[in-house]
Amino acid sequence: MKKLSLFALAVLTVVFMGCGGGTSQSAGNDSGSKAASKKEESGVIKGQAYVQDGVSEKNALQVAASLDDFSTLAKAVMAAGVENALANNGPLTVFAPTNAAFEKLPAGTVETLLKPENKQKLAFILVNHVAPSNYPIETLEKNIKKGRKLFMASGEYLPVEKKDGKIYVGGTPILKSVKVSNGWIHVIGDVLVPKSK
Secondary structure: OHHHHHHHHHHHHHHHHHOOOOOOOHHHHHHHHHHHHHHHHHOOOOOHHHOOOOOOOOOHHHHHHHOHHHHHHHHHHHHHOOHHHHHOOOOEEEEEEOHHHHHOOOOOHHHHHOOHHHHHHHHHHHHOOEEOOOOOHHHHHHHHHHOOOEEOOOOOEEOEEEEOOEEEEOOEEEEEEEEEOOEEEEEEOOOOOOOOO
């Protein structure tokens, strides 16, 4: 439970520090904006996502960024400034939408979300694809049997169910699963847009 709380706090810190603007939390975002501006002015990008050692197994961000079918996701992660959330030591589970999943969104949605003024909204959507826990297929099946929903780093809960032999998360089936150094990537064919957005 302590690890979960620390990870959730780390994700939220990354999101708030990477996201300026907003109305309801202007005081918290103001200091985050200043930190982000300072980082941009210095030209130094810091965080676990930028550590390169050439020896360790690839984490969720590195795997997603290395595959052509996730180029839109990788671009969105960088635009939202949440790359450190996916490179975190974990354990974490990323439900990674393919390029085709982003193409299913209404025309112009991706382009609009990638604009700097929509950084906070994009970050919230992206962290809705990250569960701060280790969820291999076996664990997802146990959650299904117990009727449990998955807690996402966005604070939302997603239903997990099994239909026709496939596991569905948030209403979309898992197409493929890949073990990474900091957890799991489950490939999905739809973008999990939070209900509150």
